[in-house]
Amino acid sequence: MKKIVITIPFIALGLMILCACGPGSQAAEETAEVAETHPLGQASVSDDVSEKNILQVAIGSDAHSTLVAAVQAAQIEHVLVNAGPLTVFAPTNDAFAALPEGTVEDLLKPENKQTLATILTRHAAPGSFNVEGLKKEARKGRKIYMATGDYLEVIVDGEDITVGGAKVIATVQTSNGIINVVDKVILPN
Amino acid sequence: MNTYKKILGYALTLPLLFVVGSCGQGGGNGGALGSGNAERVYVAPGEHDEFYGFISGGFSGQLAVYGLPSGRLFKVIPVFSVDAEKAYGFSEETKPMLETSFGTIPWDDSHHPDLSQTNGEIDGRWCFINANNTPRIARISLSTFETEEIIELPNSAGNHSSSFVTENTEYIVAGTRFSVPIPQRDMPIDEYKGNFKGAISFIEVDQETGRFDLSFQVIMPGFDYDLAHPGRGASHGWMFFTTYNTEEANTLMEVNASQNDKDFIAAINWKKAEELIANGDFETMATEYAHNVYDESTQMATSTIKKEVRTLDASKYPGLVYLLPTPKSPHGCDVDPSGEYIIGSGKLSASLTAHSFTKMIDAIENEKFDGDAYGIPILNYDDIVAGVVQQAGLGPLHTEFDGRGNAYTTFFISSEVVKWKLETWEVLDRAPTYYSVGHLMIPGGNSRKPWGKYLVALNKITKDRYLPTGPELAQSAQLYDISGDKMQLLSDFPTVGEPHYAAGAPADLIKPNQVKLYKLEENNHPHAVKNEKDTRVERNGREVHIYMTTIRSHFAPDNIEGIKVGDKVYFHVTNLEQDYDVPHGISMIGANTSELLIMPGQTETFVWEPKKEGVWPFYCTDFCSALHQEMQGYVRVSARNSNVPLKWSLDGE
Numbered sequence: 073m074k075k076i077v078i079t080i081p082f083i084a085l086g087l088m089i090l091c092a093c094g095p096g097s098q099a100a101e102e103t104a105e106v107a108e109t110h111p112l113g114q115a116s117v118s119d120d121v122s123e124k125n126i127l128q129v130a131i132g133s134d135a136h137s138t139l140v141a142a143v144q145a146a147q148i149e150h151v152l153v154n155a156g157p158l159t160v161f162a163p164t165n166d167a168f169a170a171l172p173e174g175t176v177e178d179l180l181k182p183e184n185k186q187t188l189a190t191i192l193t194r195h196a197a198p199g200s201f202n203v204e205g206l207k208k209e210a211r212k213g214r215k216i217y218m219a220t221g222d223y224l225e226v227i228v229d230g231e232d233i234t235v236g237g238a239k240v241i242a243t244v245q246t247s248n249g250i251i252n253v254v255d256k257v258i259l260p261n
Numbered sequence: 262m263n264t265y266k267k268i269l270g271y272a273l274t275l276p277l278l279f280v281v282g283s284c285g286q287g288g289g290n291g292g293a294l295g296s297g298n299a300e301r302v303y304v305a306p307g308e309h310d311e312f313y314g315f316i317s318g319g320f321s322g323q324l325a326v327y328g329l330p331s332g333r334l335f336k337v338i339p340v341f342s343v344d345a346e347k348a349y350g351f352s353e354e355t356k357p358m359l360e361t362s363f364g365t366i367p368w369d370d371s372h373h374p375d376l377s378q379t380n381g382e383i384d385g386r387w388c389f390i391n392a393n394n395t396p397r398i399a400r401i402s403l404s405t406f407e408t409e410e411i412i413e414l415p416n417s418a419g420n421h422s423s424s425f426v427t428e429n430t431e432y433i434v435a436g437t438r439f440s441v442p443i444p445q446r447d448m449p450i451d452e453y454k455g456n457f458k459g460a461i462s463f464i465e466v467d468q469e470t471g472r473f474d475l476s477f478q479v480i481m482p483g484f485d486y487d488l489a490h491p492g493r494g495a496s497h498g499w500m501f502f503t504t505y506n507t508e509e510a511n512t513l514m515e516v517n518a519s520q521n522d523k524d525f526i527a528a529i530n531w532k533k534a535e536e537l538i539a540n541g542d543f544e545t546m547a548t549e550y551a552h553n554v555y556d557e558s559t560q561m562a563t564s565t566i567k568k569e570v571r572t573l574d575a576s577k578y579p580g581l582v583y584l585l586p587t588p589k590s591p592h593g594c595d596v597d598p599s600g601e602y603i604i605g606s607g608k609l610s611a612s613l614t615a616h617s618f619t620k621m622i623d624a625i626e627n628e629k630f631d632g633d634a635y636g637i638p639i640l641n642y643d644d645i646v647a648g649v650v651q652q653a654g655l656g657p658l659h660t661e662f663d664g665r666g667n668a669y670t671t672f673f674i675s676s677e678v679v680k681w682k683l684e685t686w687e688v689l690d691r692a693p694t695y696y697s698v699g700h701l702m703i704p705g706g707n708s709r710k711p712w713g714k715y716l717v718a719l720n721k722i723t724k725d726r727y728l729p730t731g732p733e734l735a736q737s738a739q740l741y742d743i744s745g746d747k748m749q750l751l752s753d754f755p756t757v758g759e760p761h762y763a764a765g766a767p768a769d770l771i772k773p774n775q776v777k778l779y780k781l782e783e784n785n786h787p788h789a790v791k792n793e794k795d796t797r798v799e800r801n802g803r804e805v806h807i808y809m810t811t812i813r814s815h816f817a818p819d820n821i822e823g824i825k826v827g828d829k830v831y832f833h834v835t836n837l838e839q840d841y842d843v844p845h846g847i848s849m850i851g852a853n854t855s856e857l858l859i860m861p862g863q864t865e866t867f868v869w870e871p872k873k874e875g876v877w878p879f880y881c882t883d884f885c886s887a888l889h890q891e892m893q894g895y896v897r898v899s900a901r902n903s904n905v906p907l908k909w910s911l912d913g914e
Contacts, residue, residue, distance in 0.1 A: 121841060122777060122778060122839060122841045122861075123839040125840070154887070155813065155843060155885065155886040156813055156886055157812075157814055157886055157887070157888060198887055198888060200813065208914075247838070247843075248813070248840055248843075249813075
């Protein structure tokens with residue numbers, strides 16, 4: 073299995089953001105630097121009472137470090153902590169690793185920020201679709217409208233649900249919507 | 262690109278410099294930028310104020326929360342008046358809060374907020390405030406900023422010398438302004454003198470829950486009781502009240518209550534009162550008063566009518582009360598942080614009187630009395646006075662302290678704040694107010710530990726101070742920096758209703774205790790539903806109960822049929838969100854009540870009585886989310902004799 077070396081600095085970035093919310097921040101200076109060039113908006117709100125939001129859950133998930141790094145590189149963290157409601161189809165690290173060699177590295181380059189943001193946004197749908205919700209969409213023949221304007225088809229085959237060709241392998245309820253973990257990056261047709 | 266930006270930058274900077282420059286030498290009142298005053302009240306976007314200010318709304322009946330020094334308004338907490346914005350007094354849960362022995366009262370006149378104290382220092386637990394018109398005292402939680410309790414006071418009228426807190430919040434003390442027949446009875450008004458009485462209430466506070474218990478009332482002569490403050494330090498255990506109308510007049514008071522050269526400050530020894538109560542030396546009087554409590558667990562208020570009160574007749578118990586002669590209808594009754602000086606502000610006098618607690622005790626011990634009023638000993642003015650601030654201004658009203666040995670008094674008639682020194686009694690500074698200042702506030706300025714950085718003056722009249730708004734103008738608060746030798750006016754800001762009186766505390770005392778949301782698992786509301794599967798509609802005769810939930814961005818259920826004209830429909834709505842700052846609202850076309858505004862994890866109820874057949878929409882009234890505009894539903898209303906079955910659904914399921 074391929075390793076994604078490039079994610080490491082971004083994971084560090086994620087940790088810094090986490091640290092900024094808790095006591096004893098070791099990366100305070102660096103975080104301040106980040107904040108200066110890139111306002112985090114609602115993502116900087118310190119809140120230890122609410123249930124975790126989509127971004128916080130993703131940051132806490134080892135299997136999503138590439139996704140989190142990509143979200144941070146695209147600077148769209150604030151979208152994932154917004155009031156929503158939002159459903160995010162969250163590709164695992166393996167899903168990203170399965171892309172052609174060099175794709176992720178390329179997308180993470182600053183000049184590709186917009187392209188990356190568009191790709192990620194295609195994984196987010198306004199509304200709350202958990203497993204039951206997805207099955208209902210399939211049953212009623214409704215497609216899911218994604219934040220980029222694409223409509224993705226939901227297919228149920230026995231116990232398997234796929235959305236835009238990506239298989240849902242887990243579902244997490246968060247404070248501002250739903251995360252459906254998927255096994256593929258959903259690329260445009 | 263860069264060059265372009267630079268040019269643009271210069272272009273923008275130049276006029277800005279010009280504006281700043283043009284104000285630099287402005288001087289007078291308008292020189293805020295030049296003097297740096299603007300910076301001193303400027304709290305940058307996203308930054309927090311240093312202090313909370315709790316400013317009563319006077320005739321609005323509410324309590325407004327401001328930040329200091331910015332003067333930004335954060336919340337108007339409904340207390341004694343209904344508030345459609347927050348469904349206070351409209352939701353089934355909060356209706357009982359406004360019950361009294363006179364029935365439901367939708368309004369009052371809120372006057373003197375005071376903060377809970379521990380060892381004479383502000384502790385950030387609760388804020389208390391009095392209703393002046395129909396006598397009541399409220400307790401507001403400083404972790405939810407909601408009114409949690411209201412107790413009515415029997416035998417009282419014009420509940421003005423209230424709601425003042427003893428050093429450890431043992432009691433909230435509330436004195437009557439108007440004396441009345443006790444118990445109330447039908448009698449000629451002109452037989453007032455000697456027959457009317459004044460009741461001073463001592464409300465015990467449970468230290469864990471804050472819950473009230475009207476412990477006892479001291480029944481006093483038929484004077485008017487104006488303001489009060491507790492003793493502290495050595496004088497802990499005493500409570501001091503200014504009185505006027507010691508003439509006991511009952512008509513044309515502006516003349517007839519101003520005849521005596523001196524009225525009194527009444528000193529009540531409440532530790533002595535506690536002993537009497539413990540010994541059973543009291544009279545139980547039949548009466549009626551409402552006690553309303555909001556329970557955070559069931560999220561509902563209940564109202565109970567209590568039937569009796571323990572009373573102590575001040576005339577009968579030696580040692581319970583003494584009268585301290587004080588010039589000319591004193592208003593403010595303020596005790597310095599050490600507890601030694603009791604300052605009386607004779608509102609028709611040009612001078613302030615400071616009594617000495619030590620001298621008072623000495624006079625009492627040596628029984629140096631100058632007669633009595635209805636058996637209550639009157640002390641000799643010359644024996645107890647510590648000093649007089651001579652000719653300080655016109656119409657002294659209220660004094661607070663900075664903790665550095667200075668006192669600050671408002672003067673209503675001469676529209677100014679005067680700074681003077683304790684013990685030397687000399688005037689140090691004076692600053693005009695705009696206009697006709699009533700009370701003032703220094704955070705902690707009526708406690709053992711003032712934070713003497715800012716002073717807020719509360720003005721009754723603004724005339725030309727703001728953009729005019731027709732005949733009715735905003736009243737105002739003015740912020741002064743008092744950290745230096747001279748007071749400096751920094752800013753003024755309009756207020757809600759009449760900013761009658763205020764209390765303040767450092768933000769750090771209150772911020773850490775904030776409730777962010779209500780945990781669903783701790784929601785014990787009897788009509789709560791905790792998930793969409795349990796939502797339902799039940800009919801019981803003509804009563805229909807809708808058990809509904811909200812979560813971004815839909816109601817469950819959102820289609821309801823089988824409702825009939827003449828039904829009484831209860832919407833019990835639980836907000837399933839567990840996310841900070843995500844309330845949902847709901848209202849129904851034609852509902853004769855307000856919207857609900859439901860916090861995360863909370864359940865609230867409104868009643869709708871459909872009058873017409875048809876299909877009627879309801880919607881979310883709080884802009885909750887990106888799909889807020891889609892958050893709506895329908896109720897089908899059929900004729901009384903129809904047999905449309907009761908059913909409900911979400912997304913057809």
